[in-house]
Amino acid sequence: MPIARVALPVAAETTFDYWAPEALRVVRGSVVRVYLGPRTLTGVVMDVVAASEVAPERLQTITAVGAMPPVPEDVLEMVAFVAGYYQEPLGMAAALAVPPLGAGGLARRTSDCAWMLAAPGRAALPETLTRSPTARALFAQMTDAPAGLSAATIAALPAHVRRILRGWRERGLVVPVPGEGAASVAPVVARNDDQRRAVAAIGAASDTFSPIVLFGVTGSGKTDVYLDVAAQMIAAGRQVLLLVPEINLTPQLQQRVRVALPEAPIALLHSGLADGERRENWRAAAAGEAKLVLGTRLALFAPMPSLALIIVDEEHDASYKQQDNVRYHARDVAVWRAHRRGVPVVLGSATPSLESWLHAREGRYRRLDLPRRADPRARMPKMRFAGNRLARAQEGIGETLRAALAACLARGEQSLVFVNRRGFAPSLLCSACGWEADCPRCSARLTMHRTPAKLRCHHCGHDERLPHACPDCGNVDLLPLGFGTQRLERVLAEAFPSARIARIDRDSTRARGAFAAMRDRMSANELDILIGTQMLAKGHDFPRLTLVGVLGADNALYSADFRATERLAALLMQVAGRAGRAGLPGEVIIQTDFPDHPVYAAVVAHDYERLAAGLLAERKVAQLPPFTHVAVLAAEAHHRADVDDFLRAAHAAGMALTVGQTAQVEIFPPVPALLARRAGFERGQVVVQSARRAALQQFLPAWRASLAGQSGRRVRWALDVDPAGFA
Numbered sequence: 001m002p003i004a005r006v007a008l009p010v011a012a013e014t015t016f017d018y019w020a021p022e023a024l025r026v027v028r029g030s031v032v033r034v035y036l037g038p039r040t041l042t043g044v045v046m047d048v049v050a051a052s053e054v055a056p057e058r059l060q061t062i063t064a065v066g067a068m069p070p071v072p073e074d075v076l077e078m079v080a081f082v083a084g085y086y087q088e089p090l091g092m093a094a095a096l097a098v099p100p101l102g103a104g105g106l107a108r109r110t111s112d113c114a115w116m117l118a119a120p121g122r123a124a125l126p127e128t129l130t131r132s133p134t135a136r137a138l139f140a141q142m143t144d145a146p147a148g149l150s151a152a153t154i155a156a157l158p159a160h161v162r163r164i165l166r167g168w169r170e171r172g173l174v175v176p177v178p179g180e181g182a183a184s185v186a187p188v189v190a191r192n193d194d195q196r197r198a199v200a201a202i203g204a205a206s207d208t209f210s211p212i213v214l215f216g217v218t219g220s221g222k223t224d225v226y227l228d229v230a231a232q233m234i235a236a237g238r239q240v241l242l243l244v245p246e247i248n249l250t251p252q253l254q255q256r257v258r259v260a261l262p263e264a265p266i267a268l269l270h271s272g273l274a275d276g277e278r279r280e281n282w283r284a285a286a287a288g289e290a291k292l293v294l295g296t297r298l299a300l301f302a303p304m305p306s307l308a309l310i311i312v313d314e315e316h317d318a319s320y321k322q323q324d325n326v327r328y329h330a331r332d333v334a335v336w337r338a339h340r341r342g343v344p345v346v347l348g349s350a351t352p353s354l355e356s357w358l359h360a361r362e363g364r365y366r367r368l369d370l371p372r373r374a375d376p377r378a379r380m381p382k383m384r385f386a387g388n389r390l391a392r393a394q395e396g397i398g399e400t401l402r403a404a405l406a407a408c409l410a411r412g413e414q415s416l417v418f419v420n421r422r423g424f425a426p427s428l429l430c431s432a433c434g435w436e437a438d439c440p441r442c443s444a445r446l447t448m449h450r451t452p453a454k455l456r457c458h459h460c461g462h463d464e465r466l467p468h469a470c471p472d473c474g475n476v477d478l479l480p481l482g483f484g485t486q487r488l489e490r491v492l493a494e495a496f497p498s499a500r501i502a503r504i505d506r507d508s509t510r511a512r513g514a515f516a517a518m519r520d521r522m523s524a525n526e527l528d529i530l531i532g533t534q535m536l537a538k539g540h541d542f543p544r545l546t547l548v549g550v551l552g553a554d555n556a557l558y559s560a561d562f563r564a565t566e567r568l569a570a571l572l573m574q575v576a577g578r579a580g581r582a583g584l585p586g587e588v589i590i591q592t593d594f595p596d597h598p599v600y601a602a603v604v605a606h607d608y609e610r611l612a613a614g615l616l617a618e619r620k621v622a623q624l625p626p627f628t629h630v631a632v633l634a635a636e637a638h639h640r641a642d643v644d645d646f647l648r649a650a651h652a653a654g655m656a657l658t659v660g661q662t663a664q665v666e667i668f669p670p671v672p673a674l675l676a677r678r679a680g681f682e683r684g685q686v687v688v689q690s691a692r693r694a695a696l697q698q699f700l701p702a703w704r705a706s707l708a709g710q711s712g713r714r715v716r717w718a719l720d721v722d723p724a725g726f727a
């Protein structure tokens, strides 16, 4: 009987051998179920061989083979690349390429569907509705939405209205609409010359590896370019992979795809889908049936036999980097896959990452520009600064922003107040003795929340009751310090009692569909002021949004993380891009203590090129990425001494490995992590870097092998190659 070498999702460097009965037809790439000790695991067969070094009586047999086709060769190679490059066990990387198995059916869940009136409902319902005003209103709402009510809209309906809808469903008077329904469909805007040139250039690169940075200001119509190129490729019978940074962006994009490519079968792949649906979409991609695969970073591993183009939208976004488990960067691996397949890869952004920007500057990537907004009526918003010091005394929102908000309300337009802190106040202080509420498990302050009233740690999840008096001195006058979304919501509600205000942050959107429901309300002009965190900064278009206020941006200017200013600038430009999309002029007001800071100056001038040039010059002097390549060894343990001992030994082992080499890899001494304690664990790190990627890649495997022997059970550690940031 042949032997299958199976990569399993465990922290082991090797594959595991199993008997592969002929009847199961196991081949390289087969997804299989096996026992490992007492556990049943899903793995990927990396090889089928004639004999094993393991004694025959100790070998187990594969229990089952997945119903899906084997993982194709190029994805298997990508898995091996990811494991090698990011220093992760092969089996953990292989797990990225496997859709969720399990016994679940493949039926689409009806709670994910949009619903529309069926012809019988349209005819029969009006006569039966006279008695119930609620049913009459629902019927009117559905008549007004010919493309159906989206799942999010339905989820937001009161329970008794949903019950009516369920009754209609059971009687066949309403039917599910494939997709998410259309709450608002962007009108098709004619393409401008820049867009046409970009489409032609990308199309001309087909069937060659060609990395392209699509640098387009916010509102310049990058998505139109993606869709036009995708339409060309799909018309030629090929497949296109479109990656977006987060799930919340998929429904909106899916609607636009349906309008632009009504015939093209789409497969969504992201973690928000039910297992059965993800499996079915994966299968459709593998069979070549799905012409467009749209999803978050995990979609990168979808099998696509006739792949012709990869698009990475908002390529600068940090969420492309996985922060735990296998720490891969989906943008970088997408470039690798495009190279392996010999196809173009488009990296789109208004604020490209410095990595991609440098590649373009040095001619390794091609750059295509969209310097104008696609809607000829739209102008870049006017940006100005307002003092922050006075604003703090005025409940967070200064006179300038207050006046602008009032004027915006009076015009019947919408505004967005952006603050990057959720909760009520970032800390709670005793005015008598200076006590501050600290997390008992982290080196961090507790955030005060009002709804529900708690002190919460945003690092470890710890929460406790709000104290009525200072635990140190008994003083009852405790002061919330600083402003979070909840506090601003209250301040604005008091300042503008007639305004319809909503808050979007991780707390307010925990329920399924809540985010989409709020976005729909904003689109339907049912809200005047939206308060939100960075969740709102990305890719959402609200035509009546004309004013954006930004609070608390200064925090990032003096952060210890070297990428903080790059992120701040990107964030501000993205946030500013939300204002004044259609014919209405937009305005952005940034409250700051440092209006002369060069980052703000570049942002106000909408000048990303100048900003990138400045940041790159700084990075070059400081020998930071993208001019060097970095890996971070992060370790944590309950006792500081264990972390320190491990990192000191790791440092010494690294130094020993580089003896005799001409200092191509630099190893820095151990330091505590930025957050030195989290969830009861003491944390520290060792940074290694090299000007040459190849030198670092050569060093890391040997170093990692030496670490495995030293850690013991008390220390948890991980290597992060090309980290998202480090202090």
Ligand SMILES: [Zn+2]
Residues within 6 Å of the ligand: 430, 431, 432, 433, 434, 435, 470, 471, 472, 473, 474, 475
């Ligand atoms: Zn006190």
Ligand SMILES: [Zn+2]
Residues within 6 Å of the ligand: 439, 440, 441, 442, 444, 457, 458, 459, 460, 461, 462, 678, 679
């Ligand atoms: Zn904590």
